[in-house]
Amino acid sequence: MTRIRSLHPNSKNPEERFLEAFDEYGDALFRHAFLRLSDRERAIELVHDTFTKVWMYVKGGQEVKSFRPFLYKVLNNLIIDEYRRKKSTSLDALFEKEGIDEAMFDDLKDDSVQSLLAEMDGALAFSLVDKIPDMYREVLILRFVDQLGPKEISQLIEISENIVSVRLHRGLRILKELIENSTPKQKQKKKPAQ
Amino acid sequence: MKKFSAQFKKQSDTVRLRASERAELKKDLRTFIAYHPLPNGTAQKKHTIYDIFHIRTPLSVRYLVPGCALLLLTIIPVVAERSDPGDRLYAVKVSVNEELRGTFSRSHFQALEWETERISRRVAEIQKLDREGRLTSERESIAAEALRQHSVTAKDAIERIRQEDEEEAMMAEIALDALFDVYAALLHTDTVSLASAERQQESDSEEESTSTDAAGKRQQIIEALQSGRTSTENQITNQPSYNRLILRIEQEITSSYEILDSVSEVANSEELQSVTRRLEDTTRRVERAIALKSEGNEQEARTLLTETLTSVRKAKAFLTNIEIRNSLDLDTLLPIEYTAEELRLQLEERLAILLARASEIEENAEAITIPADVLEKINESLANSEERWGEISDLITNEEYAEAGELLSTQDILLFDIEKIIEKYRAVDVGRNETASSTANENDRRDSEVATSSTNNTTNQEESATSTNENETDTDRSNQSAEELVNEDDAQE
Numbered sequence: 265m266t267r268i269r270s271l272h273p274n275s276k277n278p279e280e281r282f283l284e285a286f287d288e289y290g291d292a293l294f295r296h297a298f299l300r301l302s303d304r305e306r307a308i309e310l311v312h313d314t315f316t317k318v319w320m321y322v323k324g325g326q327e328v329k330s331f332r333p334f335l336y337k338v339l340n341n342l343i344i345d346e347y348r349r350k351k352s353t354s355l356d357a358l359f360e361k362e363g364i365d366e367a368m369f370d371d372l373k374d375d376s377v378q379s380l381l382a383e384m385d386g387a388l389a390f391s392l393v394d395k396i397p398d399m400y401r402e403v404l405i406l407r408f409v410d411q412l413g414p415k416e417i418s419q420l421i422e423i424s425e426n427i428v429s430v431r432l433h434r435g436l437r438i439l440k441e442l443i444e445n446s447t448p449k450q451k452q453k454k455k456p457a458q
Numbered sequence: 459m460k461k462f463s464a465q466f467k468k469q470s471d472t473v474r475l476r477a478s479e480r481a482e483l484k485k486d487l488r489t490f491i492a493y494h495p496l497p498n499g500t501a502q503k504k505h506t507i508y509d510i511f512h513i514r515t516p517l518s519v520r521y522l523v524p525g526c527a528l529l530l531l532t533i534i535p536v537v538a539e540r541s542d543p544g545d546r547l548y549a550v551k552v553s554v555n556e557e558l559r560g561t562f563s564r565s566h567f568q569a570l571e572w573e574t575e576r577i578s579r580r581v582a583e584i585q586k587l588d589r590e591g592r593l594t595s596e597r598e599s600i601a602a603e604a605l606r607q608h609s610v611t612a613k614d615a616i617e618r619i620r621q622e623d624e625e626e627a628m629m630a631e632i633a634l635d636a637l638f639d640v641y642a643a644l645l646h647t648d649t650v651s652l653a654s655a656e657r658q659q660e661s662d663s664e665e666e667s668t669s670t671d672a673a674g675k676r677q678q679i680i681e682a683l684q685s686g687r688t689s690t691e692n693q694i695t696n697q698p699s700y701n702r703l704i705l706r707i708e709q710e711i712t713s714s715y716e717i718l719d720s721v722s723e724v725a726n727s728e729e730l731q732s733v734t735r736r737l738e739d740t741t742r743r744v745e746r747a748i749a750l751k752s753e754g755n756e757q758e759a760r761t762l763l764t765e766t767l768t769s770v771r772k773a774k775a776f777l778t779n780i781e782i783r784n785s786l787d788l789d790t791l792l793p794i795e796y797t798a799e800e801l802r803l804q805l806e807e808r809l810a811i812l813l814a815r816a817s818e819i820e821e822n823a824e825a826i827t828i829p830a831d832v833l834e835k836i837n838e839s840l841a842n843s844e845e846r847w848g849e850i851s852d853l854i855t856n857e858e859y860a861e862a863g864e865l866l867s868t869q870d871i872l873l874f875d876i877e878k879i880i881e882k883y884r885a886v887d888v889g890r891n892e893t894a895s896s897t898a899n900e901n902d903r904r905d906s907e908v909a910t911s912s913t914n915n916t917t918n919q920e921e922s923a924t925s926t927n928e929n930e931t932d933t934d935r936s937n938q939s940a941e942e943l944v945n946e947d948d949a950q951e
Contacts, residue, residue, distance in 0.1 A: 278496060279491050279496075282487075282491065283484065283487065283488070283491075286483070286484060286487060287484075290475060290480065290483065290484075291474045291475055291480075294473075294474065294475050295470060295471075295473045295474060298473055299470065299473065308475070308479060308483065311483065312483055312486060312487070315487055316487070316490050319487075319490065319491060319494065320494065322496070323494055323495075323496055323497070325497075378712060378715075381461075381462040381463070382461075382462075384462055385462075385465065386461065386462040386463065386464065386465020386466035386467075386468070386469065387465045387466070387468070387469045389462070389465075389466060390465070390466050390469035390470060391469070405470075408462075408463055408466040408467060408470070409466070409467065409470040411467070414709070424623070425709075426702065426705050426706075429705055429708075429709060430705075
C-alpha cells in the first residue's frame with residue numbers, strides 16, 4: 265500500500281491519498297480508541313473526528329510530513345477531551361485520588377519491567393487492561409498495541425520519558441495484581457467485550 | 459518481554475473495525491471531503507519566472523537550466539557524502555549536507571543526537587583514511603578541527619537542554635563523555651596504525667612520503683576527543699539524582715539486551731558473552747548502589763551509578779558499532795568486574811600454584827649442589843614463605859582479596875628469583891659433570907695404553923700422573939668458573 269508522504273494541497277490526488285491513509289491507519293486508530301474508552305460506538309466516532317480534523321488542517325494550507333504520529337496526536341487529544349467530558353474530576357485530581365506521586369521512583373528498585381513481563385501472560389493481561397486506570401492504560405496501549413517507543417510516547421502525550429517508564433511499570437504491576445486476583449473463570453476469558 | 463509483547467499484540471489485533479463499519483466510515487469521509495474540497499482543487503498552470511518577465515526562451519532552455527541546477531543540487535551533495543577530510547567536496551559534506559540535516563532537528567535532544575552522529579562520522583573517516591594509508595597531517599588537522607566544532611555544538615545543545623531539565627543535561631554529558639572515551643580508546647589501538655606504518659615503509663622507497671609518523675598519527679584526533687569531554691576523566695562534578703540514575707540505567711540495560719538480541723546473528727558468541735557479562739556486572743553494581751542508598755550513603759550510591767551509566771553506554775557503543783567491535787577489545791574498554799566468589803577462586807588457584815612451585819623448589823634444591831650460604835638463604839626465604847602462605851589463606855577467608863592479591867604477587871616474585879638461582883646452579887652442576895665425564899674418558903684411554911705397553915710403563919705412568927694433575931687443574935678451573943658465575947649473579951642481584 266502506498267504510504268502518504270505529504271498532504272500538501274499541491275500534491276497529486278490528495279483525496280485518494282487521504283483515503284489511503286484511512287485504509288492504512290483506520291484499524292489501528294480504532295483499536296487504540298476502543299481500548300481506551302471501552303465504547304465501540306464512541307471509538308468509531310472519535311476515529312471519524314480524527315480524520316475530519318486532519319482533513320480540515322490540510323485544507324487550511326498546512327502540510328503533514330509524518331502522518332502516523334499526527335493522527336495519533338489528534339486522536340489522543342480527542343480521547344482526553346472525552347475523559348474530561350465524562351469525569352467530573354480532573355486528571356490531576358485522579359492522581360490525588362489514587363495516591364500517586366510520580367516523583368517517587370523507589371518502587372522501581374524492587375522489580376524491573378523485564379521481570380514483570382517475564383511473569384505475565386500477555387493474553388490474560390490484555391483481557392484485564394480495561395480495568396486499570398486510564399493513565400496507565402494509555403501508555404500500555406501505546407507501547408504494546410501501537411508499538412511506540414518510550415520517546416515517541418513521551419512526545420505524543422507530552423510527558424517526560426521518565427514518567428512514561430514509571431507509568432508503564434506501575435500499569436504492569438497493577439495488571440499483575442489483577443491477574444493474581446482473577447478467578448480461574450476470568451482467566452479463561454481472553455477477549456474483551458466488543 | 460518479547461513473549462508478553464507478542465501475546466498482548468496478538469490479542470489486541472483481534473480488535474478491529476467490522477467490514478460494514480469500515481465501509482460506512484469511509485463513505486462518511488468521502489462525503490466530508492466532497493463537502494470540504496481543498497482550495498484550487500483543479501490543477502492550474504503555474505506562472506513561471508519566464509512568463510512573469512515575458513522572457514522568450516526556447517522550450518529546451520526552460521527545462522534545461524532548472525534541470526541542470528536540480529542535477530547539480532542533487533548530485534553534488536550525494537557525491538560529497540563519499541568525500542573524506544582533505545577532499546574537495548568535504549566542505550560541502552560537513553558545512554552544507556550535515557548542517558542542513560541538523561536544521562531538521564525538532565528538539566535539543568535531536569540536535570545533540572545529530573552532533574553525536576557527526577562525531578562518529580569523523581572517527582569513521584579517520585579510520586578509513588588510516589586503513590587506506592591516506593592519513594596525512596593535513597587531513598588529520600581538518601578532521602580534528604571538525605571534531606572540535608561538533609563537540610562545541612554538542613555542548614551548546616546540552617546547555618539548551620539544561621535550561622529545560624538539569625538532570626537530563628547531566629545524563630547527556632555522561633553519555634557524550636562515554637562516547638569520547640570509546641573513540642579515544644579505539645584510535646589508540648595499534649592495529650590500524652601498524653598497518654599504515656607498514657604501508658608507509660613500502661611507499662617511502664618509491665616516492666617522498668608526506669604521511670605523518672606512525673607514532674604521531676591520530677594524535678590530533680585523540681587530543682580533540684579528549685578536549686571534547688564535558689568533564690576530565692575520573693572527575694565527576696555534577697551528578698543526577700539517585701532516582702533518575704536508577705531509572706535511566708534500567709532503560710539502558712533493557713535496550714542493551716534488546717540490541718543484544720538483534721545482533722546475535724551477526725556478532726560472534728564470544729563477543730555476545732563478553733557483553734552479557736558486562737551487563738550482568740552492571741546489574742550487580744546497581745544492586746550495590748541500592749544497598750548503599752539504604753544504608754544512607756546516597757552520595758556514594760550516586761557516584762557508583764554515574765560510573766555504571768558510563769559503563770552501560772560504553773557497552774552499548776561496543777554492541778552497536780561493528781567497527782568498534784572489530785578493532786577494540788572489550789576488556790580494554792570495560793574490564794570485567796569479578797564477583798567476590800570469582801575473586802576467591804582465582805586467589806585460591808594462584809595460591810595452589812605458588813605452593814606447588816615452592817615445593818618443587820625445595821626438591822630441586824636438594825638435588826643439586828648449592829653453596830652452603832646460598833642454600834641457607836634459600837631455606838630461610840622458603841621458611842618465611844610458610845608464614846606468608848598462612849597469612850594469605852587467612853586474608854582470602856576473611857575476603858580481604860586486594861591485600862591477598864598483593865601478597866601473592868610478592869611471593870610470586872620471590873619464588874621466581876629463587877628459581878633463577880637454582881637454575882644457574884643446575885647449569886653449573888651440569889657443566890661440572892660434563893667436564894668430569896670427558897676427563898674420566900681420557901683417563902681410561904690412557905690407562906689402557908699403559909696396560910698394553912710394557913716398555914713404556916714409566917713414560918705412561920708419568921703421562922698418567924701428568925694427566926691426573928691436568929684433570930685436577932681442569933676441575934679446579936670448572937669449580938672456579940662456577941663460583942665466579944655465582945659471584946657475578948650475586949653482584950648483579
